[in-house]
Amino acid sequence: xxxxRRRILQAAHDLFCSYGYNGTSLxxxxxxxxxxxxxxxxxxxxxxxxxGVAVVQHFGRVYGEQVLAAVRAAGDDRGAMIRAVFDGAxxxxxxxxxxxxxxxGGVARESAGASGVLxxxxxxxxxxxxxxxxxxxxxxxxxxxxxxAALEGGFIMARVRRSGEPLRAIGRALAQGxxxx
Amino acid sequence: xxxxRRRILQAAHDLFCSYGYNGTSLxxxxxxxxxxxxxxxxxxxxxxxxxGVAVVQHFGRVYGEQVLAAVRAAGDDRGAMIRAVFDGAxxxxxxxxxxxxxxxGGVARESAGASGVLxxxxxxxxxxxxxxxxxxxxxxxxxxxxxxAALEGGFIMARVRRSGEPLRAIGRALAQGxxxx
DNA sequence: AACGAAATAGAATGATCGTTCTAGAGGTGT
DNA sequence: ACACCTCTAGAACGATCATTCTATTTCGTT
Numbered sequence: 001x002x003x004x005r006r007r008i009l010q011a012a013h014d015l016f017c018s019y020g021y022n023g024t025s026l027x028x029x030x031x032x033x034x035x036x037x038x039x040x041x042x043x044x045x046x047x048x049x050x051x052g053v054a055v056v057q058h059f060g061r062v063y064g065e066q067v068l069a070a071v072r073a074a075g076d077d078r079g080a081m082i083r084a085v086f087d088g089a090x091x092x093x094x095x096x097x098x099x100x101x102x103x104x105g106g107v108a109r110e111s112a113g114a115s116g117v118l119x120x121x122x123x124x125x126x127x128x129x130x131x132x133x134x135x136x137x138x139x140x141x142x143x144x145x146x147x148x149a150a151l152e153g154g155f156i157m158a159r160v161r162r163s164g165e166p167l168r169a170i171g172r173a174l175a176q177g178x179x180x181x
Numbered sequence: 182x183x184x185x186r187r188r189i190l191q192a193a194h195d196l197f198c199s200y201g202y203n204g205t206s207l208x209x210x211x212x213x214x215x216x217x218x219x220x221x222x223x224x225x226x227x228x229x230x231x232x233g234v235a236v237v238q239h240f241g242r243v244y245g246e247q248v249l250a251a252v253r254a255a256g257d258d259r260g261a262m263i264r265a266v267f268d269g270a271x272x273x274x275x276x277x278x279x280x281x282x283x284x285x286g287g288v289a290r291e292s293a294g295a296s297g298v299l300x301x302x303x304x305x306x307x308x309x310x311x312x313x314x315x316x317x318x319x320x321x322x323x324x325x326x327x328x329x330a331a332l333e334g335g336f337i338m339a340r341v342r343r344s345g346e347p348l349r350a351i352g353r354a355l356a357q358g359x360x361x362x
Numbered sequence: 363a364a365c366g367a368a369a370t371a372g373a374a375t376g377a378t379c380g381t382t383c384t385a386g387a388g389g390t391g392t
Numbered sequence: 393a394c395a396c397c398t399c400t401a402g403a404a405c406g407a408t409c410a411t412t413c414t415a416t417t418t419c420g421t422t
Contacts (some may be wrong), residue, residue, distance in 0.1 A: 020201070026410060027408080027409080035371090037371080037372070041411075109337060110200070123341040123342045126338050126347075141350065149334030149347070151334065152337055157289075157326065160289045160303040161307070173326065173327035208379085211402095216399095217402060218403095219383090219402075363422100366422105367420090369419090370415100380408100382404085382405075383403085383405090385402095385403100387398105387401090391395095391396090392393100392394085392396105
């Protein structure tokens with residue numbers, strides 16, 4: 001991947017995390033990446049939407065690998081693995097100034113109305129994450145999806161509360177597992 | 182509440198659910214509500230942001246009551262209550278054409294960068310929901326927050342997959358409760 | 363050194379954004 | 393009938409949007 005392409009993706013990623021997809025303008029992306037409009041359209045002829053799809057695909061893969069690595073490093077106790085993911089997420093959120101560290105949930109929210117391309121890219125990432133998590137949790141796909149949904153929801157709650165505590169609380173609850181009465 | 186105010190809130194709610202906060206223009210709100218720009222600014226002098234806050238506050242209360250009613254109607258079995266909420270959410274999503282039925286998560290995502298007012302309103306709603314859910318679940322605030330986060334995350338997953346199945350899967354997982362190994 | 367493709371650079375465009383503004387319509391109390 | 397206030401109505405404003413366009417620079421290959 002060319003350096004310009006990488007810089008555009010990184011800039012778009014950061015801005016999507018802060019302001020969302022619709023809340024980010026192409027001018028902001030050019031300013032942050034240091035590249036002019038022409039370069040953005042040269043590397044992404046599809047314009048802003050193509051940049052969005054590329055961000056979702058690229059960082060969907062990166063974050064999937066990172067979280068999976070964190071899970072494996074936590075050992076083979078289910079509770080410990082879950083805690084590791086959510087405590088880690090809380091730290092990332094706090095260190096990052098309470099900006100949503102995952103651009104995918106935000107893009108997914110804003111994608112539907114117009115283009116199915118963006119929504120499809122998000123769906124693909126969620127499927128990959130779910131499958132990967134299900135492998136770790138003895139093939140329990142339902143629980144894997146619940147974990148990912150809770151993580152995305154936790155990012156939202158942590159953001160508006162400006163605190164990593166909601167993520168830690170969710171991690172405690174899921175690690176304990178208190179569904180049935 | 183005046184009829185005009187109600188129509189504006191309803192129109193903004195529907196549009197936020199479909200296109201998000203930043204993705205919705207004031208012109209769309211006037212078109213859908215059938216009221217001109219002057220009326221919107223008469224009832225909401227603070228402009229679009231005040232409309233957003235009012236939508237979050239109003240529908241935050243409405244949905245909180247609806248979900249709580251559904252929970253109580255499901256009896257006193259924890260698993261059954263959880264299933265009722267997520268199965269109900271899946272039905273709503275499917276019936277509504279896979280539009281996010283909750284405008285709050287979307288607004289929360291897009292709020293942070295600029296105005297704290299919007300983020301504060303979202304945080305307030307999440308707190309109320311968490312407290313109400315914790316009362317139902319024997320004061321377990323952690324689990325209550327996990328449920329709400331999973332519900333918000335589930336809405337996102339259901340939206341991009343254009344299916345209610347993710348919500349049902351999450352409900353099954355949380356009702357079963359499989360955290361610790 | 364010279365050529366052609368790749369990439370950078372940013373001005374120009376038309377559309378649309380949120381907001382402000384002035385004018386008129388509707389209703390109520392006197 | 394008149395004054396007064398609430399609400400409706402939509403034109404006008406400057407700013408900004410995503411995109412297109414034409415040059416110019418950079419760079420690998422000959």
